[in-house]
Amino acid sequence: MKHISRLGTLLAFLTLVSHAFAQPYPTNTISLVVPFAAGSGTDAVARVVAKKLAERLKQPVVVDNKAGANGQIAALFVAKAKPDGYTLLMTTNTTHSANPSLVSNLKYDPIKDFTPIARIGELPFALVVNQNDSAKTLREWIESAKRNPGKFSYATPNSTSLVTSETIKRIAKLDIVGVPYKSSPQALTDLVGGTVQMYVVDLGSGMGMIKAGTVRVLGVTTKEPLPSFPNIPPIAKEVPGFDLTSWNGVFGPAGTPKAIVDRLSTDIQAVLQDKEVQDSLNKLGFEIWPSKSPEDFSKYVSDQLAHWSSLIRQAGIRPE
Numbered sequence: 001m002k003h004i005s006r007l008g009t010l011l012a013f014l015t016l017v018s019h020a021f022a023q024p025y026p027t028n029t030i031s032l033v034v035p036f037a038a039g040s041g042t043d044a045v046a047r048v049v050a051k052k053l054a055e056r057l058k059q060p061v062v063v064d065n066k067a068g069a070n071g072q073i074a075a076l077f078v079a080k081a082k083p084d085g086y087t088l089l090m091t092t093n094t095t096h097s098a099n100p101s102l103v104s105n106l107k108y109d110p111i112k113d114f115t116p117i118a119r120i121g122e123l124p125f126a127l128v129v130n131q132n133d134s135a136k137t138l139r140e141w142i143e144s145a146k147r148n149p150g151k152f153s154y155a156t157p158n159s160t161s162l163v164t165s166e167t168i169k170r171i172a173k174l175d176i177v178g179v180p181y182k183s184s185p186q187a188l189t190d191l192v193g194g195t196v197q198m199y200v201v202d203l204g205s206g207m208g209m210i211k212a213g214t215v216r217v218l219g220v221t222t223k224e225p226l227p228s229f230p231n232i233p234p235i236a237k238e239v240p241g242f243d244l245t246s247w248n249g250v251f252g253p254a255g256t257p258k259a260i261v262d263r264l265s266t267d268i269q270a271v272l273q274d275k276e277v278q279d280s281l282n283k284l285g286f287e288i289w290p291s292k293s294p295e296d297f298s299k300y301v302s303d304q305l306a307h308w309s310s311l312i313r314q315a316g317i318r319p320e
Helices: 002-022 041-057 069-079 094-101 138-147 157-171 184-193 203-212 258-272 275-283 294-314
Strands: 031-032 059-067 087-092 115-121 124-131 152-156 176-180 197-200 217-220 246-253
Touching: 002 152, 002 275, 031 069, 041 059, 041 087, 041 115, 041 203, 041 246, 041 258, 069 087, 069 094, 069 246, 087 094, 087 115, 087 138, 094 157, 094 246, 094 294, 115 258, 115 294, 124 157, 124 184, 138 217, 138 294, 152 157, 152 184, 152 294, 157 176, 157 197, 157 294, 184 197, 184 217, 197 203, 203 217, 246 258, 246 294, 258 294
Parallel strands: 031 059, 031 087, 152 176, 152 197
Antiparallel strands: 087 246, 115 246, 124 197, 124 217
16 A cells, blocks of 8 residues: 555656646746846847847746846856756857957857857948047048057957957058947947047947937948938948947847747747837847858857957057
8 A cells, every 4th residue: 555655656757757847838928038238239229129028938038138248248147057958048240250359268168058049130230420520431530540559449349349349440450449348338438438549339228328319320331321311321341341240139148948949939029020020120220141050140140250259350459
């Protein structure tokens, strides 16, 4: 009788365990970790996507900002999280393309420690100066910087700002000083206040000040003019061959089950087809460019890692 009782208890336990594993994903709140501060371009994109994704998944999707260390804090947090689909990372080229060449002792591997889920799109950047700056074009600003060696500085809260600024500095042979920042909003505040003289800002966080006329756009990082700024010339006009933008995508920790990855990829694709989402992201200057599949995104991430490594070497930036 004791054996029968124990067998019954074991069967009941196994039934409960089986039922728990059979529950469809998701059943709890999902954390969407962002490596930059509230008010940044990536944060703005994450909040638009999270709202609609929550509606499709029928579970809350909460944006969790873990800014600092050029995205390393957030990336490491997600890399160490349980791979169950409840801790995701919405990040950019900073953590997964640039940091391996910028950080000498990076504590995570952008390929081995993550499961690519979906690319969201690209966020163009613009070179801006204070509205009171005498320069009306990038050429004028470069000439002014040459006349004032060591007196101009530029903000670098992310890899795109850093690599763009350093590339311009090298090619134009400028003596200007980089100032690292934790977040884009603070960099913009200091640009307006005169603490720094130039900032290559993502349109997601800079569009408001640009439209308000608080800062002046002198160039865009894309090879061709942007629809939102058709009269602003690309930086490539003064820096031949220059073409740089920031990609954005969602990852899970390494080992995230394929069924969960496929479910998230499918739902994110659907979210990006939503007219309300498209309108909201377009207002940020964000260009939607979803991946075809998790495998497609995985290949893109590997390709971008090689591309950015080359850009950083060419810019003469050494890891710190």
